[in-house]
Amino acid sequence: MKAALIEQLRSIVGAAQVLTDGDLTAWEQDWRKRVRGKALAVVRPGSTAEVAAVVRACAGAGVSIVPQGGNTGLVCGGTPDESGTQVVLSLQRMTAVRSIDRENLTMTVEAGCILQSVQEAAQGAGLLFPLSLAAEGSCTIGGNLATNAGGTQVLRYGNARELCLGLEVVNAQGEIWDGLAGLRKDNTGYDLRQLFIGSEGTLGVITAATLKLYPQPAAALTAWAAVPSMALAVQLLELANERLAAGLTGFEVMGQFALSLVAKHHPQLRVPFVEDSPWGVLLENSDHESEAHARAQFEGLLEAAMEAGVVTDAVVAENLAQAHQLWHVRESIPLAQAEEGLNIKHDISVPISRIPAFCEETDALLTAAIPGVRLVNFGHLGDGNLHYNVQAPEHGDAAAFLRGEEARVNAIVHDQVHKFGGSISAEHGVGSLKADKLPKYKSPVALSMMRAIKQALDPRGTMNPGRVLLG
Numbered sequence: 001m002k003a004a005l006i007e008q009l010r011s012i013v014g015a016a017q018v019l020t021d022g023d024l025t026a027w028e029q030d031w032r033k034r035v036r037g038k039a040l041a042v043v044r045p046g047s048t049a050e051v052a053a054v055v056r057a058c059a060g061a062g063v064s065i066v067p068q069g070g071n072t073g074l075v076c077g078g079t080p081d082e083s084g085t086q087v088v089l090s091l092q093r094m095t096a097v098r099s100i101d102r103e104n105l106t107m108t109v110e111a112g113c114i115l116q117s118v119q120e121a122a123q124g125a126g127l128l129f130p131l132s133l134a135a136e137g138s139c140t141i142g143g144n145l146a147t148n149a150g151g152t153q154v155l156r157y158g159n160a161r162e163l164c165l166g167l168e169v170v171n172a173q174g175e176i177w178d179g180l181a182g183l184r185k186d187n188t189g190y191d192l193r194q195l196f197i198g199s200e201g202t203l204g205v206i207t208a209a210t211l212k213l214y215p216q217p218a219a220a221l222t223a224w225a226a227v228p229s230m231a232l233a234v235q236l237l238e239l240a241n242e243r244l245a246a247g248l249t250g251f252e253v254m255g256q257f258a259l260s261l262v263a264k265h266h267p268q269l270r271v272p273f274v275e276d277s278p279w280g281v282l283l284e285n286s287d288h289e290s291e292a293h294a295r296a297q298f299e300g301l302l303e304a305a306m307e308a309g310v311v312t313d314a315v316v317a318e319n320l321a322q323a324h325q326l327w328h329v330r331e332s333i334p335l336a337q338a339e340e341g342l343n344i345k346h347d348i349s350v351p352i353s354r355i356p357a358f359c360e361e362t363d364a365l366l367t368a369a370i371p372g373v374r375l376v377n378f379g380h381l382g383d384g385n386l387h388y389n390v391q392a393p394e395h396g397d398a399a400a401f402l403r404g405e406e407a408r409v410n411a412i413v414h415d416q417v418h419k420f421g422g423s424i425s426a427e428h429g430v431g432s433l434k435a436d437k438l439p440k441y442k443s444p445v446a447l448s449m450m451r452a453i454k455q456a457l458d459p460r461g462t463m464n465p466g467r468v469l470l471g
């Protein structure tokens with residue numbers, strides 16, 4: 001049966017696009033190298049019709065499918081399990097920009113388009129596609145929508161869900177649903193698009209999307225502020241919201257230890273105020289009037305913040321190159337952290353007003369439980385979303401730390417998140433990494449409705465099993 005399916009898949013997509021031998025690490029191992037699976041085959045269709053035929057062939061053989069885009073996901077959702085029975089359906093050949101509609105302010109792209117290519121195509125048309133995250137050079141728009149990715153511009157433009165006006169999907173039966181109309185208003189019943197966004201490949205395969213575009217701002221300025229505490233970082237956010245309103249397009253917070261890892265592992269980067277400031281905040285002000293107006297607004301905000309004792313020092317980037325350098329420091333934190341060694345990651349959200357108390361309490365609980373533990377705390381404070389990561393004590397055995405302490409550390413952090421009314425997955429999704437945790441932290445009513453949806457759309461349970469919902 002296995003040989004017959006492989007033969008059928010070859011006849012659909014061409015023999016060269018069905019990979020079964022050789023080094024398949026790029027598709028079988030996750031970005032963080034936490035899991036390594038074994039695929040029955042990696043199949044790379046070139047069109048929606050081919051995706052549909054592949055799904056039908058697999059459904060007919062009762063074989064599970066793991067959809068995959070850029071394989072940059074952080075919750076082990078896009079790689080096969082170890083059974084050697086799952087087909088990885090890679091969208092990486094479906095990269096066409098189908099159309100850009102300037103009047104409708106939309107573009108329609110295939111799911112395998114790399115996010116950066118989507119941004120560049122929008123820019124080429126004089127428009128803005130605002131979704132932006134550190135993996136944008138490798139992640140795909142299909143993966144962004146399947147995980148409802150967030151990133152650095154959410155506080156102004158929303159996450160991937162808010163940037164999507166339509167989808168084309170191959171469902172678990174191998175039928176094609178064309179929902180690409182690109183309408184801003186359509187109240188003709190249940191919004192199927194919203195079901196597939198954030199479903200992490202468990203309900204169907206996204207093959208194309210119609211995305212919202214925006215006018216390019218006249219200027220986008222970046223500033224870096226040194227801030228003495230998380231509570232003051234939250235006060236700075238309040239001030240920035242008041243003074244910049246919709247112009248505030250980025251507000252990232254970075255703890256001193258996270259920044260010291262960038263300084264240590266990427267010495268070519270200049271990390272502002274890293275020696276003297278407990279927190280750094282990166283702000284972006286996008287302005288539709290002029291650069292001079294944006295700069296004056298920014299300087300006014302930072303002066304007021306310094307007078308109020310909220311900020312101790314600050315710098316506004318003089319030009320685009322400087323702005324890129326500052327963002328590069330922020331975006332280098334995940335890599336610097338990986339270079340420092342294995343660590344335990346948390347992608348959490350808590351109401352912004354409660355973040356200072358959450359950090360204070362949780363830091364204390366962790367340092368009491370594991371003396372010497374190092375906290376790499378950074379993230380999208382403007383959205384109440386922190387990457388609250390835990391690194392082994394210095395000179396300790398990081399692998400042993402992970403094996404011995406991960407469950408305890410996760411329980412401390414997630415219980416605290418629950419207590420503070422937050423979410424244990426703010427933007428990365430559930431994947432297989434957190435699927436066992438949902439029953440503890442999500443309402444039984446919500447879980448039972450989710451199961452009903454899964455059962456209705458994927459009754460055979462062949463779409464990315466073991467992800468999001470277990471059993």
Ligand SMILES: Cc1cc2nc3c(=O)[nH]c(=O)nc-3n(C[C@H](O)[C@H](O)[C@H](O)COP(=O)(O)OP(=O)(O)OC[C@H]3O[C@@H](n4cnc5c(N)ncnc54)[C@H](O)[C@@H]3O)c2cc1C
Pocket residue numbers: 031066067068069070071072073074077078091111132133134135138139140141142143144145146147148149150151152200201202204205206207334335427428431464467
């Ligand atoms: C350095 C770094 C920084 C990151 N920063 C952020 C960040 O700021 N914000 C954020 O939200 N995420 C971030 N991520 C996580 C990751 O980039 C996002 O989750 C991204 O959206 C995944 O896209 P991908 O194409 O790589 O998807 P993959 O990793 O290939 O897949 C992710 C999930 O989506 C499913 N999937 C993929 N494509 C499809 C499809 N076409 N149809 C149906 N299901 C599909 C997969 O089965 C899997 O469950 C970061 C990752 C890295 C490595």
